[in-house]
Amino acid sequence: MEIIFAILVLGFLGLFFGIGLAIASKKLAVHIDEKVEKVFHLLPGANCGACGNPGCFGFAESLVSSKAVVDACRVSNEASREEIARILGTSLEKKIRRTAVLHCQGGAKVKERFIYSGINDCLAANLVAGGSKACVFGCLGFGTCAKACPFGAISMSEEKLPVIDQNKCRACNKCVLACPKKLIALAPITGVVTVCCNSHDFGKEVKMACSVGCIGCKLCEKACKFSALTVIDNLAVIDYHKCTSCGECVKVCPTHAIKMPVEAQKFT
Numbered sequence: 001m002e003i004i005f006a007i008l009v010l011g012f013l014g015l016f017f018g019i020g021l022a023i024a025s026k027k028l029a030v031h032i033d034e035k036v037e038k039v040f041h042l043l044p045g046a047n048c049g050a051c052g053n054p055g056c057f058g059f060a061e062s063l064v065s066s067k068a069v070v071d072a073c074r075v076s077n078e079a080s081r082e083e084i085a086r087i088l089g090t091s092l093e094k095k096i097r098r099t100a101v102l103h104c105q106g107g108a109k110v111k112e113r114f115i116y117s118g119i120n121d122c123l124a125a126n127l128v129a130g131g132s133k134a135c136v137f138g139c140l141g142f143g144t145c146a147k148a149c150p151f152g153a154i155s156m157s158e159e160k161l162p163v164i165d166q167n168k169c170r171a172c173n174k175c176v177l178a179c180p181k182k183l184i185a186l187a188p189i190t191g192v193v194t195v196c197c198n199s200h201d202f203g204k205e206v207k208m209a210c211s212v213g214c215i216g217c218k219l220c221e222k223a224c225k226f227s228a229l230t231v232i233d234n235l236a237v238i239d240y241h242k243c244t245s246c247g248e249c250v251k252v253c254p255t256h257a258i259k260m261p262v263e264a265q266k267f268t
Helices: 002-027 034-042 055-064 076-090 121-128 144-148 174-178 203-209 219-221 246-251
Strands: 100-101 154-156 162-164 184-188 229-232 236-238
Touching: 002 076, 034 055, 034 076, 100 162, 121 144, 144 174, 174 184, 184 203, 219 229, 219 246
Parallel strands: none
Antiparallel strands: 100 184, 154 162, 229 236
């Protein structure tokens, strides 16, 4: 009899609390705007934070409440951005797609000043006298940028240099912020010519540390017919607003510090 009574009591309590939870779930339910849900499902879901919001859902809420603009999301594709703008009833400005580019090609070619045996992280290595590389401006090769990329767009080569897959890159800026040497920048996808160096040393010092660095000779500057390339502080700098990717600077660079991808060369 006592066992039956205990079972009845437990059954009653279970029913009572079940009803209570059902009522509470309805009373305390958070009602989500249908428009927010539609916008959220069109976002990439990377939660990279590049837009300045706490994840994609927070960005969707900001968009619907007019606290943000669609262009603030750097990683959405054009089709998704257009659909979001349609849902919000706003216009979308056409923008040239950007991609991350690496301003270094030294890697294993660069001499070592000392043997580093610390944490395999660029930030940690940079704290030790600016890293072990003879070129203090160059890539340290520990792949901190690759670890920071939420889209798997960066891998490390055998030369211990980042390799950026432009098809996967969403220009979220994570790798740019992760690199302690500031070797990665965002450039227009159409601006294929890249200065693969970041050294501001004089030519003689560059040659002593790295065979493929910019020596500031200004041959590229003289060869450019569009005034798109200028040597500033011993380093060639490209103005992508003027650059036509003609490739003349690539041809005259004595250290091959200026590069153009093979697939782009056939169009020049």
